[in-house]
Amino acid sequence: MNRIVLLGPPGAGKGTQAKRLSQELGIAHLSTGEMLRSAAAQGTELGRRADGFMSQGQLVPDDLVLGILRDRLRLPDTGRGFVLDGYPRNVAQAESLTEITPIDHVLYFEIPESVLVERLSQRRNCPTCGTVYNLVTQPPRVADRCDRDGTPLVQRSDDSEEAVRTRLGVYREVTLPLLDLYRRQGRLRTVPASGTVDEVAARVRAALQ
Numbered sequence: 001m002n003r004i005v006l007l008g009p010p011g012a013g014k015g016t017q018a019k020r021l022s023q024e025l026g027i028a029h030l031s032t033g034e035m036l037r038s039a040a041a042q043g044t045e046l047g048r049r050a051d052g053f054m055s056q057g058q059l060v061p062d063d064l065v066l067g068i069l070r071d072r073l074r075l076p077d078t079g080r081g082f083v084l085d086g087y088p089r090n091v092a093q094a095e096s097l098t099e100i101t102p103i104d105h106v107l108y109f110e111i112p113e114s115v116l117v118e119r120l121s122q123r124r125n126c127p128t129c130g131t132v133y134n135l136v137t138q139p140p141r142v143a144d145r146c147d148r149d150g151t152p153l154v155q156r157s158d159d160s161e162e163a164v165r166t167r168l169g170v171y172r173e174v175t176l177p178l179l180d181l182y183r184r185q186g187r188l189r190t191v192p193a194s195g196t197v198d199e200v201a202a203r204v205r206a207a208l209q
């Protein structure tokens, strides 16, 4: 089965590759960040609680994220597998994950921090369908409009310089230790995440063999 976890810092290209993988393999793309942003946009109770943490670049409390993920895993489209992007982000979340589902592959997207800052400052998102662009490396066909539905693109509030700095700090402090945990289990495969989207996609496919 293809139950895949993508680990790596913000901006490493997890969402971009996860979307591709889900299309190529016919599996569900589960992004906890997208789930939380959608809850915030809909103004649900959970979304309101999550929003303040997200816009500052802090992690949302574990119980909120676990709840939303557990509900999502119950939907039938995960039956053929899934690619999980953005979870787990700390050791406690990794432990919770093993309690709710088995995992077949753990891929770590490795990339220099200077590339991340550059990628995140140029990232733009479609608020309607979630497609991710980059003004430099993945520009839309028509300036500032989504290729799929023409919606004006937006910049995520947590892609501000200050929030990016916080997110990278949080990543180093609480997410990086996860790598050791999966490495000790002999499950971690490292994918160099610099290079073009196609180059990284080829490495991801090789790592899943």
Ligand code: ADP
Binding pocket: 008, 009, 010, 011, 012, 013, 014, 015, 016, 017, 119, 120, 122, 123, 124, 132, 133, 134, 135, 137, 138, 193, 194, 195, 196, 197, 198, 200
């Ligand atoms: P993550 O989900 O890990 O935060 P994203 O997939 O949103 O990362 O990618 C971050 C930014 O970098 C986006 O603007 C995306 O278009 C761009 N991007 C993703 N992969 C690549 C790549 N291989 N080369 C150049 N830009 C990329």
Ligand code: AMP
Binding pocket: 010, 031, 032, 033, 034, 036, 053, 054, 055, 057, 058, 059, 060, 061, 062, 065, 085, 086, 087, 088, 089, 093, 158, 167
């Ligand atoms: P992402 O879309 O993965 O970059 O996530 C955006 C934001 O959503 C993060 O900075 C956190 O505030 C929140 N978030 C996403 N996934 C998690 C998670 N697993 N645990 C805690 N917060 C999360």
